[in-house]
Amino acid sequence: MVWFRRDLRVHDQGSLAAAGGAGEPIVPLFILDSALWPTVGRRRQDRLAASLRSLDSSIRQLGGPGLVVRTGEPHKVLLQICEEASADTVWHSAEFTPYGKARDERVGEELTAAGIAFEPADSPFLHPPGEVLTGSGTGYSVFTPYYKSWLGRQTPEPIEVRDLRFDHSLDCGSLPEANEQTRAGEDEALGMLQSFVHEGLTAYGSKRNRPDQDSTSHLGAALHFGELHPRTVVAAAREAEGEAFIRQLCWRDFYGDVLFRLPQARNQNVDQRFDAIPWETGPGADGAYERWTAGMTGYPFVDAGMRQLVQTGWMHNRVRMVVASFLTKDLLLHWRKGADFFSQQLLDADVANNSLGWQWTAGTGTDAAPYFRVFNPVLQGLKFDPNGDYVRQYVPELGHLEGTAVHEPWKHPDGYRDGYPERMVDHAQAREDALRIYESVKAATQ
Numbered sequence: 001m002v003w004f005r006r007d008l009r010v011h012d013q014g015s016l017a018a019a020g021g022a023g024e025p026i027v028p029l030f031i032l033d034s035a036l037w038p039t040v041g042r043r044r045q046d047r048l049a050a051s052l053r054s055l056d057s058s059i060r061q062l063g064g065p066g067l068v069v070r071t072g073e074p075h076k077v078l079l080q081i082c083e084e085a086s087a088d089t090v091w092h093s094a095e096f097t098p099y100g101k102a103r104d105e106r107v108g109e110e111l112t113a114a115g116i117a118f119e120p121a122d123s124p125f126l127h128p129p130g131e132v133l134t135g136s137g138t139g140y141s142v143f144t145p146y147y148k149s150w151l152g153r154q155t156p157e158p159i160e161v162r163d164l165r166f167d168h169s170l171d172c173g174s175l176p177e178a179n180e181q182t183r184a185g186e187d188e189a190l191g192m193l194q195s196f197v198h199e200g201l202t203a204y205g206s207k208r209n210r211p212d213q214d215s216t217s218h219l220g221a222a223l224h225f226g227e228l229h230p231r232t233v234v235a236a237a238r239e240a241e242g243e244a245f246i247r248q249l250c251w252r253d254f255y256g257d258v259l260f261r262l263p264q265a266r267n268q269n270v271d272q273r274f275d276a277i278p279w280e281t282g283p284g285a286d287g288a289y290e291r292w293t294a295g296m297t298g299y300p301f302v303d304a305g306m307r308q309l310v311q312t313g314w315m316h317n318r319v320r321m322v323v324a325s326f327l328t329k330d331l332l333l334h335w336r337k338g339a340d341f342f343s344q345q346l347l348d349a350d351v352a353n354n355s356l357g358w359q360w361t362a363g364t365g366t367d368a369a370p371y372f373r374v375f376n377p378v379l380q381g382l383k384f385d386p387n388g389d390y391v392r393q394y395v396p397e398l399g400h401l402e403g404t405a406v407h408e409p410w411k412h413p414d415g416y417r418d419g420y421p422e423r424m425v426d427h428a429q430a431r432e433d434a435l436r437i438y439e440s441v442k443a444a445t446q
């Protein structure tokens with residue numbers, strides 16, 4: 001049995017390679033986990049469904065019966081289907097998130113008790129959590145030394161998958177419905193990787209902070225669902241000398257490692273001194289949160305980002321930092337509220353990258369932006385959207401303002417002509433208030 005989870009591909013696929021090497025006929029299984037499926041939201045359900053359809057057709061092309069799909073609690077489904085197929089081994093890619101780890105422990109116990117081996121054969125990372133260690137054998141808390149150590153390790157090469165034979169005896173069941181327009185799956189991801197490597201990689205280092213230019217890979221969702229393994233991505237990027245890009249991929253391994261060691265980081269401050277921050281919870285807090293989610297804060301760069309997120313399921317990294325800073329520092333709303341909204345909306349939503357990306361911006365994480373860094377939403381817009389094109393694309397009420405005028409409608413007599421809202425807070429004042437609160441919390445706990 002090969003149990004697919006976040007490894008929805010047939011190339012560079014450790015579990016398939018291991019099962020192929022074992023020489024027995026393979027059952028390719030996906031379980032729609034009844035605890036997870038309803039919680040992921042329609043957008044990601046659709047993305048996952050399209051990816052499963054693509055995997056199903058890849059398996060058929062390899063001579064298999066298609067993807068076998070079942071719904072239910074994984075340990076129960078596995079026990080039953082292993083019995084039906086007389087399987088003695090379940091190959092899988094190891095999981096390191098709090099939910100994935102707990103699920104696999106339970107599954108492992110139940111399968112072992114039934115005499116079935118539960119064998120990890122891969123992981124979703126280049127270097128799996130727990131492997132990149134300091135000289136004294138502990139994990140890293142700070143990115144730069146982790147990165148140096150990560151670079152110093154031998155880079156694993158893509159895994160060759162061959163000699164697959166499939167079991168055709170089981171009914172495949174039904175794939176979940178997907179919107180025909182949704183583009184997903186391994187072939188799509190490999191195509192995106194190739195065009196990024198040929199067209200985008202050279203300029204990535206200089207342009208990756210520019211949301212007005214489509215300069216990043218957009219591979220986050222493909223990496224999250226495992227339509228591509230980072231081995232494949234790094235091998236392609238290395239050929240094109242993509243150091244700046246490979247460094248960003250290392251953040252993904254780093255955050256995976258941090259969450260593995262500190263599972264509470266999913267929803268609690270890593271730096272507990274900041275537990276004392278008096279986040280806004282009063283009557284105004286809900287309204288402020290609604291304005292942020294709707295892209296109606298009155299700060300054009302923030303609003304463009306929030307509208308991009310809601311309309312497309314993706315937001316540029318620079319803008320993710322700016323909107324996160326705005327929620328936590330300007331509005332003093334808990335980063336968890338922002339992380340929850342991101343995870344409902346983002347197609348690349350990933351518990352490690354999301355929680356720790358939020359904690360980095362809020363200043364509460366292991367390797368966090370210093371708490372006194374508060375992004376100025378106007379200066380960030382002027383610097384990283386220097387012609388105003390990004391804002392005009394997502395905020396049509398400002399479409400009549402030319403060039404950088406779009407970042408400061410308050411300076412123009414017709415700035416609010418088309419109904420764009422006035423600023424909900426004064427950033428300079430909000431920044432001072434936030435700094436005072438963060439400083440007093442730090443001082444009280446030192």
Ligand SMILES: Cc1cc2nc3c(=O)[nH]c(=O)nc-3n(C[C@H](O)[C@H](O)[C@H](O)COP(=O)(O)OP(=O)(O)OC[C@H]3O[C@@H](n4cnc5c(N)ncnc54)[C@H](O)[C@@H]3O)c2cc1C
Pocket residue numbers: 208216217218219220221223224248249250251252255315316317318320321324342346348349350351353354355357358361
């Ligand atoms: C508040 C906040 C929340 C975030 N939430 C997520 C999330 O839920 N899922 C997610 O994958 N990334 C998240 N990120 C990190 C980053 O913004 C996205 O990975 C990136 O914007 C995705 O676009 P891309 O694929 O074009 O990235 P590229 O720039 O092309 O990078 C390639 C890949 O490297 C990895 N990567 C790049 N930057 C980072 C980073 N800072 N941290 C971790 N991995 C990185 C991602 O897998 C990404 O797809 C978050 C960042 C912040 C500040």
